[in-house]
Amino acid sequence: MEMHDLCTIAAREMRCVLATAIKVEGHAYRKQGVSMLLTEEGQMHGSISPGCLESDLQARVNHVLDTKQMEFVEYDMRPEDDLSWGETIGCGGLVVVLLEPVCGELRSTLQKMHECLQSGAATTLIRTFHDDYTRVQYDWKRVEPTAKGHPVLRPSLVPPHDRVTNYNLTSLQVDVQHSRENIKHEHTALTQYSRDIPRLTLVPEMVPATSNGSHSSPPSSDSQHISEADIPTNDAISTNPWDLPQQLTSQYTPKPRLIIIGAGNDVIPVARLAGSAGFRVVVADWRESLCTLERFPGTELVLGFPCEIMPLLNVNNGDYLIIMSHNFPRERELLEMLVDCEYAYLGIMGSKTRTARLLDGLPPLKNVHSPVGLSIGADGPEQIAISIAAELIACKHKVSALSTEVGQKGSVAHANDGHRSGSR
Structure with a gap:
């Protein structure tokens, strides 16, 4: 499903999560950067895998919506001799998925991207991570061809906001309406990422998260569970074990x-x-x-x-x-x-x-x-x-x-x- 469609669906779904494969290594069903939408009611729009990961991602939706915080999830299906993933895994490879609640600045950004794509112009979505990947800044730019046919980036015109801490839907609707009337500057709001997230579920077993929000490798065939005593609590452990860049840029073209x-x-x-x-x-x-x-x-x-x-x-x-x-x-x-x-x-x-x-x-x-x-x-x-x-x-x-x-x-x-x- 195209980002054009996902933006349209996000506009009518007040409680949904954007799932994006931000890192893919090895053989995988979809390419890096592909996204899908998951709703609170259990609807799935688009796909990231042949069906191997979606049910686990859907199980995380309520937590992401309740906390209003993004979440990283790792699915490592590379070891061929690791049977702990079960028979439903249809492909190998490493897939790191970013789950983001569609509210606040992300909702406003998707709305502007949709207007851009609907007009026939390409657009980019830019995520800049801060504070050891615990906060994310959203930005978007319109991509227009020059006279010679080469694309040029033009900064988006989105009103400034303070850091997003209140995700009340009623106030959000007021803010979105206000933003439509006062389009002046690029936004620089940061969506916070909680370090105190609950355990991350890796298909099919439960794998606890570290105290600072990172998560450990998937369970091996001879070790199905991890005790609380084995969970590292050292703040020095990185929340970015996948060596992600600090800034992720995705470009989307309008539908032909x-x-x-x-x-x-x-x-x-x-x-x-x-x-x-x-x-x-x-x-x-x-x-x-x-x-x-x-x-x-x-x-x-x-x-x-x-x-x-x-x-x-x-x-x-x-x-x-x-x-x-x-x-x-x-x-x-x-x-x-x-x-x-x-x-x-x-x-x-x-x-x-x-x-x-x-x-x-x-x-x-x-x-x-x-x-x-x-x-x-x-x-x-x-x-x-x-x-x-x-x-x-x-x-x-x-x-x-x-x-x-x-x-x-x-x-x-x-x-x-x-x-x-x-x-x-």
Whole structure:
């Protein structure tokens, strides 16, 4: 799940925790920096593992929310001969997860990040740890391209706050409203981290924490428990045994926009799968009875003919387009308007013969994929939608899926006919 989505969910969930894999070593399911949201009611949005760690993270949510303090959790699954982790661990490696209550400055920061991502700009989230990793300072910056296409960092405009000590939700709502009216400076508030946290649970056994907030290694197969007498109490023990940097910076890009021209029944699964794959989906059509939220929940709808919708869409070089209205004159009209546009991807539904007729007489168009979708032997709307979503993901990550087996080297293989049975 994209940070764009997590920010949206955090805005409506008043009691939730942001979990982020801040250090990953060895083989792991997700990359370092990935985040998910855990709510007080037990809902999980996103993932950090294949399901190995989420239940343990969820068990910590109430404590993090009650104390309003961040918490570090280590999962060390590297020793192959260590059976204490049980049979549910699906991957090896070391994963250090930071749990943060979404309140105070973090909530305000996520709100600003969401506004930035929604506007189409990238953003960075900056965490600066202080006092031996017992406090964290949040900041965010907007990343904008320069005239030459290189990103530039612009300081965020967020009002200053004192150190966060009162997390009362009522006063928080007042403070957020106040901040919206008085945006002047960058914030420098620090969220405190308690040294007196309870024992940290490492799957599946309980491993006590040290008195200063650090935690010991996972239990070995011949030592399942640690007595209170064995717990170090020396304040010299570091709260950062993983050698984390003092400042962590994560950059998030906005969702790429997928514009689908057409709102027929075969578009419904494409819009659904593309949304699940991390695209911001826009469906455009001139038929009012088809272009409805009932048919396309969670998507943006634009109603009108090509000459009406193109000025509204403002197509740019990060956009993906798919033409699948099955109306030849309207599609030709739209393609003529795309001649001078910049975009990342243009998929055209239909056979190569039909596409050739559509493009006849036009200047060469960029990044054309026709017939749209990868050649996977798909049959029917649902499977064809899968082939289209797969091609979108492949182009998004600049990989050439299936190219070595069924296509030329360095190219993405396509079907021969967008409608023929088994063409994908």
